[in-house]
Amino acid sequence: MAARVTRREFLERTTLGGVAAAALVAGARPRHASAAAPAYPDWIAASTKPAKRGGTLTRASAWDPPVIDPRLTQSVGTFQFVGLTSNRLVRYGFADEVTSVTDLGLKGDLAESWTVSPDHRVWTFKLRQGVKWHNLPPVNGREFVAADVKYCFEQYAKEGVQSFTFQEIEATETPDNYTVRVHLKTPNVFFPHALAEPVAVMFPREVMEQDGDLKKRLIGTGPYIMKEHTRKVRVVLQRNPDYWDKGRPYVDEYIILSTPDAATRLAAFRTGQADFIWVASPSEVEVLRKTNPNAVVQAFHNSLAPFGVALAQDRPPFNDVRVRRAMCMAIDRQKMVDTVFEGHGIIGWGVPYLYYQDTPPTAKDFGPWWQYKPADAKKLLTEAGHGKGFETTLFYYEYFPQMTSEVQLVQQDLKRNLNIDVKITKLDYTTYYGRYVENKWDGMSWGFQSGHAIGVDERTYQYMHSGSPKNFFRVNDPVIDDLTTKLRRTPDRAEQRMLTKKIVDREYDQVLRMWMPYDNGFLVFQPHMRNAAAPALRRSDGYGSPTLVRTWLDK
Amino acid sequence: MYKYVLRRVLLAVPVLVLSSLIVFGLMRVMPGDALTALMAESGNVGEKELQKLRKDLGLDLPYYQQYLVWVWQMVSFNPGDSIFTNEPIPVALRKAIPVTLELATLAMILGLVIAIPIGVLSATHQDRLSDYVGRVVAVSGLSMPEFWLGTLVITFAAIWFHWMPPIGYVSFWESPWKNLQQFLVPAAILGFRLSAATMRMTRSTVLEVLREDYVRTAWAKGLAGKIVVYKHALKNALIPVVTIVGGQLGVLLAGTVVVETIFALPGMGRLTVEAILYRDYPVVQTNVMLVAGTLVTLNLLVDMTYAWLDPRIRYQ
Numbered sequence: 001m002a003a004r005v006t007r008r009e010f011l012e013r014t015t016l017g018g019v020a021a022a023a024l025v026a027g028a029r030p031r032h033a034s035a036a037a038p039a040y041p042d043w044i045a046a047s048t049k050p051a052k053r054g055g056t057l058t059r060a061s062a063w064d065p066p067v068i069d070p071r072l073t074q075s076v077g078t079f080q081f082v083g084l085t086s087n088r089l090v091r092y093g094f095a096d097e098v099t100s101v102t103d104l105g106l107k108g109d110l111a112e113s114w115t116v117s118p119d120h121r122v123w124t125f126k127l128r129q130g131v132k133w134h135n136l137p138p139v140n141g142r143e144f145v146a147a148d149v150k151y152c153f154e155q156y157a158k159e160g161v162q163s164f165t166f167q168e169i170e171a172t173e174t175p176d177n178y179t180v181r182v183h184l185k186t187p188n189v190f191f192p193h194a195l196a197e198p199v200a201v202m203f204p205r206e207v208m209e210q211d212g213d214l215k216k217r218l219i220g221t222g223p224y225i226m227k228e229h230t231r232k233v234r235v236v237l238q239r240n241p242d243y244w245d246k247g248r249p250y251v252d253e254y255i256i257l258s259t260p261d262a263a264t265r266l267a268a269f270r271t272g273q274a275d276f277i278w279v280a281s282p283s284e285v286e287v288l289r290k291t292n293p294n295a296v297v298q299a300f301h302n303s304l305a306p307f308g309v310a311l312a313q314d315r316p317p318f319n320d321v322r323v324r325r326a327m328c329m330a331i332d333r334q335k336m337v338d339t340v341f342e343g344h345g346i347i348g349w350g351v352p353y354l355y356y357q358d359t360p361p362t363a364k365d366f367g368p369w370w371q372y373k374p375a376d377a378k379k380l381l382t383e384a385g386h387g388k389g390f391e392t393t394l395f396y397y398e399y400f401p402q403m404t405s406e407v408q409l410v411q412q413d414l415k416r417n418l419n420i421d422v423k424i425t426k427l428d429y430t431t432y433y434g435r436y437v438e439n440k441w442d443g444m445s446w447g448f449q450s451g452h453a454i455g456v457d458e459r460t461y462q463y464m465h466s467g468s469p470k471n472f473f474r475v476n477d478p479v480i481d482d483l484t485t486k487l488r489r490t491p492d493r494a495e496q497r498m499l500t501k502k503i504v505d506r507e508y509d510q511v512l513r514m515w516m517p518y519d520n521g522f523l524v525f526q527p528h529m530r531n532a533a534a535p536a537l538r539r540s541d542g543y544g545s546p547t548l549v550r551t552w553l554d555k
Numbered sequence: 556m557y558k559y560v561l562r563r564v565l566l567a568v569p570v571l572v573l574s575s576l577i578v579f580g581l582m583r584v585m586p587g588d589a590l591t592a593l594m595a596e597s598g599n600v601g602e603k604e605l606q607k608l609r610k611d612l613g614l615d616l617p618y619y620q621q622y623l624v625w626v627w628q629m630v631s632f633n634p635g636d637s638i639f640t641n642e643p644i645p646v647a648l649r650k651a652i653p654v655t656l657e658l659a660t661l662a663m664i665l666g667l668v669i670a671i672p673i674g675v676l677s678a679t680h681q682d683r684l685s686d687y688v689g690r691v692v693a694v695s696g697l698s699m700p701e702f703w704l705g706t707l708v709i710t711f712a713a714i715w716f717h718w719m720p721p722i723g724y725v726s727f728w729e730s731p732w733k734n735l736q737q738f739l740v741p742a743a744i745l746g747f748r749l750s751a752a753t754m755r756m757t758r759s760t761v762l763e764v765l766r767e768d769y770v771r772t773a774w775a776k777g778l779a780g781k782i783v784v785y786k787h788a789l790k791n792a793l794i795p796v797v798t799i800v801g802g803q804l805g806v807l808l809a810g811t812v813v814v815e816t817i818f819a820l821p822g823m824g825r826l827t828v829e830a831i832l833y834r835d836y837p838v839v840q841t842n843v844m845l846v847a848g849t850l851v852t853l854n855l856l857v858d859m860t861y862a863w864l865d866p867r868i869r870y871q
Contacts, residue, residue, distance in 0.1 A: 060722060060819075066833075067640065215641055230650075231640065232821035232829070234723045257723045260825075261817045263706045267713035268722055291714050430587040430834050 040285070040299040040522060044533035046096035047554070051530070055553035057251045057275050059541060060259035060268035064232055069214035070201050071160035074452050076542045079198050081235050081256060083546035084249075085134075086201035086220025089125055089149065089180075090114065090192050092454070094547040095540065096531045101301065102354050103535070104454075106196055110144065110221065111180075120187035120489060125149070127178040131244045134225045136217075138206040141242060144221050146174035151205045153182070164462065164469055165194050187489045189496075193455035198543040223249040223549045232258050250552035269295075269524065275553075276525045276532060278541050280400065281342045285522050294527040301360065303537050304459065305348040305518035307399070309410065310436075310447025310473045313512070318444075322384035324511035325369040329377035330417035331410055333370075334363065336517040340405045344522075348515030349504070350449065350463070352537060355456040356500040367508045374417035381418050389419025396424070396446030397432035406516055407446060437472060447473055447513070454537040456496070460484045460503050464512070473513045479506050528555040563858050567851040574847040575629075575840070579622050582836050588614060589638035589834045612638055614836075625840060634841040639833045644841050647826060652845075654724065654822035655811050658745065661738055662807060665746030666753060667800070673750075674757025674796075679784060681762060689754065696751025701810045704744050705817040712740075722819045741818040745810050749803055756799045760792040767791075794864050801857030805850055 063077035070082050089111040093103055108114075111125040127146060135141035150172040157166035168188065173181040184191060194200065207217050218226045223245065224237035237254040257274070259265045266284075268274040270291045278300075279285055285297055311318035311327075318324060337345040346360065353361050363370060381387065394411070398404050407424055414420040422444070427435070436445050449463050449472065461484040462468050466476045480503060487499045507513060523534055523541065532551040538544025540551075590608055609615045613624060628634050634644040677689035713719050720737045727734040764770060765788055773783045812824030823842060830838035 064829075230724075230821070231642075231647075232825055233819075255723070257819065258821075259722055259819045261706070261709075261819070263710050264719075264722065264817055264819060267709045267719045270713040271717055271719050273719065273722055291717075427586075428832060430832060431585075434587040 040297040042299045042301050043101045044095075044296065044298050044525075046550075047530040047552075049530070049554070051250050051550075051552040052554060053250050053552070054252050055555065056253040056255060057529075057548070057551065057553065058255045058257065058273060059276060060265040060274040061256045061541070062260060062262070062265065063542075064258045064260075065229070065235070067215050068218045068226075068229060069160075070199060070203060071156060071162070071214060074161045074199050074450060076451065079452060079543050080541065080545050081224075081226075081237060081254070082201055082218065082220075083198050083222070083543070084224040084237055084254065084548060085218050085222040085226050086203065087131075087222050088195055088198075088200050088202065089127075090196045091546060092196055092538070093535055094531075094550045095533045095535050096550045098535045101535065102358075104354055104537075106192055109196075110149075110202060114192055116189070116191075116491075120189050120191075120491065121184045123182045123184070123191050125180045125182070127180065128244060129178055131221050132242050133204055133221055134219050134240060135242055136219055136225065138210055139204045139219060143177075144202070145177040146180045147177075148202060148205060149180045150174050151208075152202050155203075155208060156200070162199060165200075188457065189491045190455055190457035190488055193457060197453055197455060197458065198538070198546070199452055224254060227253075234258060245549070249549045251548070254548065269526075272526065275529055276523060276541060278521055278523055278539060280402070280519050280521050282344050282522075283342060285524065288524060292524075292526075296525045296527055296529070298523040298525070298533050299344070300521045300523055300534055300539060302346050302518055302520050303352040303354050303360070304350055305346060305515050306449050306451050307403070307518060308348060308350065308447055308473070308513050308515035309394070310445045311514065312442050312444070313474055314476065315442065317384070317386060317390060320384050321510055322380050323386060324514070326377045326381035326384065326418060327414060327420070328369045328511045328514055329371060329373045329380070330420075331413045331514075332372045333517050334372065336406055336409055340402045340409070341517060341519045345517045345519045348517050350507070350513055350515055351456070351459045351500060351504050352454065354537075355459075356497050356504060367505070369511055370508060374413075377417055386418075389421065391421040391423070393423045393425065393443035394445065395427055395432065395435060395441070395443075397427050397429050399448070400519075402519065403446065410516070439472070439474065446516075449473075452543050456500060457488050460500065461488050464503070464507070475507075475512045477506070477510060477512060480512065528553050530554050559862055560855075560859060563855050567855060570851055571844070571847060575626065575844060576622075578840050578843040579618075579625065582834070582839055583618060585834065587834055589836060590614070625837070628837075629841070629844060635837045637830070637835050637838050639830070639835045639838075644838055647838065648823075648841070648845070651821060651823045651826045653726065654820050655808070655815070655824065657727065657734075657738055658742055658811055658814065658820065658822060659804075659807055661742035662745035662749060662810075663800075665743055666749035669746060670750035670753035671757055671796070674754045675761055675784060675789065677754070677758040678761035678765065679780075686758075689758070693751045693754040693758075696747050696749075696754075699748070700813075701744055701748060702813045702817065704747070705741065705814055708740060708744060709817060720818060724819070724821050737818065737820065741814045741820065745807060745814055748810060749807055752803060753796060753800055756796050757792065760795050761788060764788045764792040790864065794861060797857055797860050797864065801854050804853050808846055808850075 061080060063075070063080055065078040066075050067073050068078055068082070070078065070086070087110045089109060090106050091109040093105055093107055097107065108128070110128055110131060112128050114123060114125045116123050127149070131144040132141045133139035133144055153166055153169055153172050156162045157169060168184050168186065170183045170185045172183070175181065182191070202221060203214055204219050207214060207219055211217065221244070223240055223243045225240050226235070227238040228234065228236040235256040239249055239252045243249065259268060265274065265277060266288065269277040269288065279288065289295055311324060313319055313324065333347045337343065337347055347363055349361060394407065396403065396407055404426070411422045411424055414422055435441055436447065450470070453459060462470045464471060464475045464480050465484050466481050483499060483503045483506065487496060487503065490496050490499055523539060525532055530552050532540050532548060534540045534544055535547055540547050613621060616624070636643050637647060673689045673692065677686045680686050709719055720740050721733055724737065725733045770783060770788050773787045811822055812828055815822045815824040823846070827839060827842040830842065
């Protein structure tokens with residue numbers, strides 16, 4: 001006869017089991033990583049060894065391209081590889097060219113050189129000769145010429161993401177096959193920077209004319225040819241043997257595997273199925289290095305934060321600068337950096353600091369309204385007539401898990417310090433985006449600005465000028481309008497820095513955009529990867545992917 | 556028998572109509588539409604351009620007209636194109652269905668292979684160690700959701716064995732070995748969960764049948780234990796088990812959504828979730844109707860199996 005378990009025995013055993021399990025869990029709890037996390041370099045210098053040809057580079061990617069037509073999207077899912085199949089006229093430096101992570105000098109890509117008229121309205125680009133489109137129909141490796149540039153600029157202006165930028169062009173001339181002369185409607189000293197943005201790639205006229213769009217075929221002049229794109233599976237890029245930069249690229253094939261789950265991406269790196277990976281927190285790096293002690297880590301440092309609290313500043317109570325300042329003073333950003341981002345984050349700002357100072361700003365640099373001073377905040381809000389607080393709303397989309405923690409901390413701080421009741425609504429991406437850009441919402445939103453752009457004009461004039469369609473934070477300040485317009489007409493670098501500083505000072509003083517902390521993250525590479533570090537402002541797994549043309553595998 | 560089948564087929568029609576109304580209605584109730592999602596990706600689409608797109612896609616029509624257009628597309632087997640990717644839906648389905656079908660079939664097979672022998676063993680060894688072990692396994696299967704189990708398996712396999720199923724789907728015909736490596740682990744996870752309820756049901760029905768008079772008679776005739784259990788008891792015990800397996804197909808298909816995401820398999824689950832996020836109405840509606848149709852058909856098959864296993868059912 002089998003032994004039966006009585007009710008009493010069962011209770012005793014489960015209680016003991018529960019205690020044991022609790023002890024086990026407590027023992028296994030990871031310690032707070034930031035306390036002992038080793039410091040990782042923020043720059044990995046280029047290898048001094050001669051580059052080796054061959055091999056396959058693989059990455060498990062969170063992003064799947066929504067469409068491959070570069071006119072219609074600015075999604076990182078698309079631009080994680082389009083910069084490798086296609087070229088721009090100018091570009092930022094690659095990992096083996098720049099001196100440091102802050103090197104923002106422009107280099108020629110399809111253009112060898114460029115000059116500007118004294119009034120900064122006419123830009124002349126001299127194109128590289130002998131550049132060929134990929135050897136695929138319908139272009140079949142024909143030469144890339146000035147007419148192609150003119151055609152692309154016209155198409156970009158006609159529709160899509162970049163129409164605002166390219167509609168600034170009054171006319172484009174092509175005096176010969178290798179010269180492009182662009183006439184702008186208004187002076188803009190930063191026009192080449194707009195062309196260096198990762199999204200401004202050249203595409204062939206023949207494909208547009210045959211297909212009506214670029215959704216089916218991605219053909220360019222770039223170092224890689226798209227061999228396969230299977231949605232939700234993989235993108236395979238194959239070395240372009242006719243690439244104009246002879247000898248490059250070094251890696252034969254780059255495979256991007258669509259891997260939506262974060263744990264799976266980590267496992268892919270651990271097992272060698274992926275050659276590099278981006279992780280958010282120091283504790284993740286630490287855990288990863290336990291299984292992959294030879295992995296090479298680059299501590300990425302963001303020079304801007306794409307997210308902040310956007311206030312409906314065109315209507316009460318947020319049209320009162322005292323209310324905005326009080327709210328800004330009532331939020332403890334440093335606490336967010338320390339807790340949510342384990343100390344490896346920035347306190348948040350919108351214009352890359354590299355354009356106005358050499359070192360990342362500290363809380364002090366933001367001025368009085370950005371210091372955490374709950375008592376002063378309360379006093380200021382009382383002066384504004386809201387001593388008893390008020391009720392408002394905040395909607396957001398969770399771009400990354402830490403964002404929810406940030407939203408909740410803002411809610412707690414505003415309630416505790418100012419008695420402002422914030423009703424939070426978490427939305428899915430489509431609903432959030434539709435509501436946010438519609439610009440008719442009340443209260444607050446966890447606002448964003450495009451992640452792809454790094455140019456100072458994009459980050460100032462295009463995102464803050466009251467007439468810009470990209471001004472999602474609803475900035476409507478005549479001083480800012482004046483300063484941003486002046487900046488794009490100022491060629492002198494020192495003066496540019498001074499003007500940019502004035503713009504950010506004005507922004508902080510008026511609390512026009514209430515920036516929130518953002519993570520820095522880490523790029524982790526397998527030990528055989530060379531020259532893949534993320535250069536200025538852009539990660540090499542995302543918008544900064546063109547730098548992978550200089551990457552090689554040391555194995 | 557044919558009357559029984561006909562009755563069941565006719566009952567399926569209102570189920571499908573109701574499903575179509577629910578999915579159509581729910582998609583329209585959700586805020587935003589595919590064009591908002593398109594705009595989110597594009598960054599900048601003018602209102603004029605949006606209106607033109609809405610008109611081109613028929614999104615400006617009254618809801619009843621949109622519904623009728625869609626129903627006509629469905630019955631004429633021409634569900635149209637994805638609003639978001641422009642890909643014809645049949646093409647997307649041709650890629651996704653084999654993945655989910657393979658995953659679900661393997662999961663079902665593994666689930667039954669685990670559940671039935673352990674269920675029988677538990678019943679025939681009631682209150683012994685093997686019974687306790689079987690029951691613990693069953694309860695574990697019920698308690699552990701796929702997303703947790705999947706993450707755990709993938710993480711610890713990578714840490715301990717430096718291995719994980721290869722990512723980047725490969726079809727069975729392209730490379731059978733690689734394909735099986737990709738599918739066996741996720742199928743086992745789905746199957747394990749599926750096996751839990753089946754195992755419990757098998758155990759209790761076998762226990763019940765073993766106490767029936769005819770089984771006692773079989774024992775009294777001196778038949779071997781295996782023959783009594785597997786030939787006389789199991790067939791009758793399987794009737795409720797078949798029912799529960801049919802009912803679990805819905806759970807299985809829901810589970811594929813999570814498992815496909817974790818193991819990066821491009822099946823119906825991921826296709827549908829992405830389409831919902833992008834408000835890709837035609838894709839969501841087609842997928843849901845396809846799943847509803849599949850479930851209705853499978854339940855019909857279950858009912859027919861039921862009738863085949865127990866002739867009394869069709870005579871009632």
